[in-house]
Amino acid sequence: MALLECKQLTKRYGSVTALDSVDLTVEPGRIVGLLGPNGSGKSTLIKIANGLLVPTSGTLTIGGSKPGTETKRIVSYLPERTYLSTWMNVVQLLDFFCDFYPDFDRNTAEHMLTALDISPKLRIKQMSKGTREKVQLILVMSRKAKLFLLDEPIGGVDPATRDYIIRTIISNYNEEASVVISTHLIADVESVLDDVIFINKGRVVLQSSVDEIRSEKNCSVDELFREVFRYAV
Amino acid sequence: MLSKLLKHEYRATARIMLPVYVLVAGAALLFNLFMRLADRYNNVALEFFRVTSIMIFVVTLIGAGVVTLGLMVFRFYKNYMTDEGYLMFTLPATTDQLILSKLIVALSWTVLTVLAVVLGVFLGTLGLVDWSAIEPQLSLFFSEFAGIFPKSYLPLLAISLFVSAVNSFLLFYAAISLGHSFANRKILLSVAFYFAFSAGMRSVSSIVSIFSVVLSDNLFSENVTDAAVSSYMMGTQILSICLSLLFAIVFYIVTRLLLKKRLNLQ
Numbered sequence: 001m002a003l004l005e006c007k008q009l010t011k012r013y014g015s016v017t018a019l020d021s022v023d024l025t026v027e028p029g030r031i032v033g034l035l036g037p038n039g040s041g042k043s044t045l046i047k048i049a050n051g052l053l054v055p056t057s058g059t060l061t062i063g064g065s066k067p068g069t070e071t072k073r074i075v076s077y078l079p080e081r082t083y084l085s086t087w088m089n090v091v092q093l094l095d096f097f098c099d100f101y102p103d104f105d106r107n108t109a110e111h112m113l114t115a116l117d118i119s120p121k122l123r124i125k126q127m128s129k130g131t132r133e134k135v136q137l138i139l140v141m142s143r144k145a146k147l148f149l150l151d152e153p154i155g156g157v158d159p160a161t162r163d164y165i166i167r168t169i170i171s172n173y174n175e176e177a178s179v180v181i182s183t184h185l186i187a188d189v190e191s192v193l194d195d196v197i198f199i200n201k202g203r204v205v206l207q208s209s210v211d212e213i214r215s216e217k218n219c220s221v222d223e224l225f226r227e228v229f230r231y232a233v
Numbered sequence: 234m235l236s237k238l239l240k241h242e243y244r245a246t247a248r249i250m251l252p253v254y255v256l257v258a259g260a261a262l263l264f265n266l267f268m269r270l271a272d273r274y275n276n277v278a279l280e281f282f283r284v285t286s287i288m289i290f291v292v293t294l295i296g297a298g299v300v301t302l303g304l305m306v307f308r309f310y311k312n313y314m315t316d317e318g319y320l321m322f323t324l325p326a327t328t329d330q331l332i333l334s335k336l337i338v339a340l341s342w343t344v345l346t347v348l349a350v351v352l353g354v355f356l357g358t359l360g361l362v363d364w365s366a367i368e369p370q371l372s373l374f375f376s377e378f379a380g381i382f383p384k385s386y387l388p389l390l391a392i393s394l395f396v397s398a399v400n401s402f403l404l405f406y407a408a409i410s411l412g413h414s415f416a417n418r419k420i421l422l423s424v425a426f427y428f429a430f431s432a433g434m435r436s437v438s439s440i441v442s443i444f445s446v447v448l449s450d451n452l453f454s455e456n457v458t459d460a461a462v463s464s465y466m467m468g469t470q471i472l473s474i475c476l477s478l479l480f481a482i483v484f485y486i487v488t489r490l491l492l493k494k495r496l497n498l499q
Binding site (some may be wrong): 072073208 | 234237240241244245248312316320321322323324325326327357416421472493494495496499
């Protein structure tokens with residue numbers, strides 16, 4: 001059974017259509033790139049999957065259920081915003097995640113914090129924007145979730161951290177779990193992707209495996225993206 | 234899940250509320266000390282400190298109430314309507330649990346602040362006021378009005394205050410949730426909806442109370458009895474509790490619906 005499935009999923013904000021009859025599936029054990037230019041509907045789709053938005057029509061299911069308490073238990077979500085309370089320190093955040101998510105692996109989180117040289121005593125208030133994003137990513141990736149929904153996980157960090165994050169994503173995911181990465185920085189993630197979904201103006205324009213793109217179209221995902229989304233000069 | 238939400242909400246609020254209570258106790262002791270010193274020694278400087286300590290004490294007592302209300306409303310806004318909402322609304326908790334956790338914590342700090350203020354006044358005036366001289370006056374007052382205020386009036390008054398506290402917080406939650414369901418000017422709209430909701434609530438209450446006076450015609454007869462006044466007092470109190478409860482339920486449903494269906498995090 002598909003882990004994530006959208007059927008005719010539509011979301012309108014007044015007269016603006018953010019998602020237009022989207023049909024897509026994400027199978028277990030895949031790393032999927034949700035790729036599209038800014039404002040193409042990537043974040044809207046991910047927000048609906050997390051129950052932060054309600055679709056105008058159509059359905060989105062995770063493991064067969066509509067977004068709700070049950071699906072939130074198995075989904076680990078990294079929003080594009082930093083959601084950490086600034087008065088908390090890292091230890092308090094680890095306590096928080098341990099309390100609310102039984103699948104949270106504290107050891108993994110502590111290990112990653114040490115690797116990125118982040119002191120557990122440090123308050124979020126005292127951290128730079130980049131460090132906050134790292135802490136948030138560590139918290140999200142330290143869960144043994146079934147589905148990881150990562151919205152622009154590498155947007156605001158330096159290339160070295162970007163590499164670490166990508167390696168973290170690959171090493172933390174297991175055979176049953178899927179990872180959906182929304183980004184427009186394709187070259188950076190291309191090497192880890194199994195499948196790609198191209199989305200433009202709220203519509204899915206392509207869903208394919210990376211292998212198919214390479215063998216059938218004889219180009220990289222990055223090249224195909226530039227071709228599909230080329231602006232007329 | 235509710236207990237976990239409560240635990241973290243108490244943790245987040247205690248770091249402000251506990252120091253507030255320490256300040257109340259400190260201001261009470263300061264007040265008590267300077268009242269005693271100024272009474273004992275006739276000194277201009279001490280008189281100045283006495284006046285200052287009275288001001289500090291009063292400002293602290295009022296401040297404790299303002300901080301309690303302000304912090305509880307701010308927590309709802311900050312935790313649910315700003316970026317922190319991305320974490321809170323993706324926890325495996327229901328909307329009801331999210332609203333109730335904030336409400337229960339807000340109410341418990343409100344009760345504690347009332348207790349802290351009462352204890353603060355007691356501590357501040359300890360040894361300064363001769364309660365034994367006032368006590369007979371109070372008993373006289375209560376015996377005089379025993380016919381009008383039956384014994385059950387005081388518990389009813391306490392219930393009424395509690396229900397209106399519930400109602401007040403839910404009014405804030407509903408106004409904030411509605412204001413933030415719009416794309417722009419979220420805070421301004423929240424304030425506008427707060428005033429609109431309160432005005433609506435006051436209008437309905439006024440209409441109901443006018444009817445209740447009109448209907449109790451025996452209140453205006455020439456030989457009005459204590460019993461008639463008493464039953465009117467009890468009646469209006471029960472009526473105001475019912476109205477408050479009704480509004481609280483409406484505000485709860487509005488908040489729940491908005492957080493579930495119209496959540497609009499930036």
